[in-house]
Amino acid sequence: MIEAAELAKRYGSKTAVDRISFTVKPGQVTGFLGPNGAGKSTTMRMIVGLDRPSGGDVRVNGKHYAQHAAPLREVGALLDAKAVHTKRSAYNHLRAMAATHGIPNSRVKEVIDMTGLGPVAKKRVGGFSLGMGQRLGIAAALLGDPHTVILDEPVNGLDPEGVQWVRHLVKGLASEGRTVFLSSHLMSEMALTADHLIVIGRGRIIADAPISEIIAGQGQSRTRVRTENPGELVRALAADGVTTQQLEPELLEITGADTRRIAQAALANQVLVYELTPLQASLEEAYMQLTGDAVEYHSHDLPQAPAGAGAQGGK
Structure with a gap:
């Protein structure tokens, strides 16, 4: 279990994490979402003792990370897959980590096989692709067979098979009663993987709830309706403040009324x-509504080139 209480981190005058409190429970996959600069990575670094909090407290399995006699057996973390000696082989990197905790070489072989690193285990890490580097980082996180697993963007650089493998892996770990804390920018993947979500924006918690509640709680209900007389149905519903969008000649998307209300209006007007x-609603839609005011850097549409621009030949 991960327990944060009034956790804060300041860098000079900038507040990266602003007195947040949350609990990541065992037996479920907890997703950690937020825009760039929201405080996700800083929070994860404080959990594993890489950054010292400016205020508050965070404990893993009842203790501060530094208080664990064998931290690899308590907490496995992937925060930066590139933090590896590039001239070492994957096998030697994992074996060196294992030696610090008295973990046998048989476990090194287990995590190598588990993560699909077997064919490249004896090759230097400096030649690894991004995806293979991620697999090595996950292998290192699992090396101590920890009770708690923290993975920051674990599917970054992985192919579809690798993404699916990570999905099954984290669900399997949670089903064993472990605590799994996972961040990702891939909303579609988070929707398939996470049971619970913590959303952070500008250093503060925006939402902390089961994923189904977060999706259901954002936006109004929408319904797709096919009818031979869309105009009459639109007029009937407009009187009640319902909005409609005509997608095709006989297809409407209606917002703000559930199916029973639409059916009653249709029946009343024959x-x-x-x-x-x-x-x-999709998780992406819910996320965008939640974080709309918490995005630090906004993109803007590029201005369109004047008509005929680019058609002129260069000199």
Whole structure:
């Protein structure tokens, strides 16, 4: 379990993490989301003792990270896959880590096989692709068979097979009763992997709830409706403040009314409806609504080139 209480981190006049409190429980995958600069990496670094908090407290499995006699057996973390001696082989890197905790070489071989590193285990890490480096980082995190696993962007650089493997891995770890804390920018993957979400923005907790509640709590209900008389149905619903968008001649997307209300309006106005499908909001939509005011750097559309620009020949 990870327990943070009023955790804060300041760099001079800048507050990176602003007195946040949360608990990451065992037996589930907890996702950690937030825009760039929101404080995610700083928070993870404080959990494993790489950064000292300016205030508050954070404990893993009941203790500060530095108080654990054998931290690799308590907490496995992937925070920076590049933090490896590039002239060492993957096998020697893991064996050196294992030696600091009395972990047998048989366990080194286990995590190498588990992460698919077997064919490159004796090769220098400096020649690894981004994806293979991620696999090595995950192998290192699992080396001590820890109770708590912290992974920062673990699918970065992985191919589809690797992404699916990470998904099954973290779910399997959680099913064994371990604490799994996972960050990712891939909303589609987080939606498939996480059971619970903690969302941070500008150093503060924006949301801390099961993923289903976060998705359900953002935005209004939307429904796809097919009818031979869309105009009549639009007029009937507009009187109640419901918004509609016509996608095709007989297809509407209706926002702000559930299926029962739409069906009642159609019946009252004798409008034949031959499709009535509720649409679930995506995690990406919920995330964008939650963090809209917490994004530090906003992108803007590029100005369009004047007509004919680029058609002139150079001299």
